[in-house]
Amino acid sequence: MTSLHIDVTAIDFDVLGAWMDEQGLPGGPFEQVAPVTGGTQNVMVRFTRGGAAYVLRRPPLHPRARSNEVLRREARVLTLLRDTPVPAPRLVAACTDENVMGAVFYLMEPVDGFNAAVGLPEPHASDPAIRHRMGLEAASALTDLGRVDHRPLDGFGRPEGFLERQVPRWMGELDGYAALEGYPGPDIPGLEETAAWLERNRPRDFTPGIMHGDYHLANLMFACDGPRVAAIVDWEMCTVGDPLVDLGWLLATWPSPDGTSALYGGVTGLATTAELVECYAALSDRDVSAADWYAVLACFKLGIVLEGTHARACAGRAPKELGDLLHATTLNLFARARAFM
Structure with missing residues (x-):
């Protein structure tokens, strides 16, 4: 050994x-x-x-x-x-x-699959139809999760007031970074406007369910022989809340058709975010009319989380290069939020 x-x-x-x-x-x-x-x-x-x-x-x-x-x-x-x-x-x-x-x-049990954010094997790399379908399968797998009865997970989360807590929770997190010596404070264009938009347009209610909490391309393993999702991995942030937050997270981090993205690039020819929403809506009884709101929330929350590393870098607690990179990613996410808004 x-x-x-x-x-x-x-x-x-x-x-x-x-x-x-x-x-x-x-x-x-x-x-x-x-x-x-x-x-x-x-x-x-x-x-x-x-x-x-x-x-x-x-x-x-x-x-x-x-x-x-x-x-x-x-x-x-x-x-x-x-x-x-x-x-x-x-x-x-x-x-x-x-x-x-x-x-x-x-x-x-080991998962027989691959991470598309790392690279594509054959036949995926050369078959555009498979790559397009991979996106739809990502949305489909999410609807499977949204249908699971969460009640056996009694005490697992606090779905009551879940959406109402989001903006104050993450603005408070951002305020907390001020305690890091050397951090000048958030220089994030559109921060206040995004927070206010989220509060004004918050959905009035939702049906609680199991959330993965970090649902994006790099946390999916695809089958080696086709577009099917072999496994959703890394359940560290799972809770009981609003499953549509996972859909928003997928939209916020999803690569554009040319392979660029705020976070995970390099894969071209995937289904568009509009197609992801359409697929989810067709397979789920959840109301996706506020899908853009959930995408903006995801950009807002993830941007603030990544800004934390920038703040720690300013305080000498993380590499400066990493802090600069993640601050740039935060700015990209807030720009993406404005596009969804």
Whole structure:
């Protein structure tokens, strides 16, 4: 094990083996152990044991304050989604007791698919019809999630007043950056106007449901043989709220037909944002007449989140180049918000 380029101190394979035995999973030596990369701060390792393949997911060796709780929430959602049409990683077993291995962890089946934000394989790269359909499949998978009964997740979120809280919550977050020495304050054209527009045009009500919370192209894995979404991944921000926020997030971050985007570029020939909305509307009984409002909210929220890294960079707590890049992305997002408005 020690020859592998993974942080083996984050995974005690003796403890893991004993725990898997208690779960009645196939025994034997751990084989084909390899890290799973992809930008997540969590530790993810793929391995086989007893002829079965698994991916283990756990917080980093030095976890953040809520890392274990976030993993518990992920496991709870994935357990609920296991017997639904939602394309999500199939959870095998979860250990929610952080004392077993020093952190919460769970096992899931590996996903046979690829991340389109990284690159396209064949036949996707050379078939425009497949690429166009990939966008529609992204919208379709989101409607599958929106139909799942959220009531088994009692206490998972606070849907009451969810939309009313959004603008004050994120303006408060932005105000909090002022505590970072060296940050001159937000230089974001259209900030106040966008906040006021969101408050004036906020939908009056919504039907609560499960939200992924970070639904964009880079958090989707597509099937290798066609346009189907093989899995929605990275459920760290999932909650119970307004599922149309996920649709807005998809619209706000979606690449334009020429492959450019505020966040994820490089993929050309995808369905347009208007086609995404049309597809979602055709497959869902949710009212999408305020789709632009949800897209503006996504631009607003994500822009403020990214501005936080710029503020930390001004205070010397993050690389200046990264801060400058994300500030530019924030400005692009607010410009995109004005276009939706």
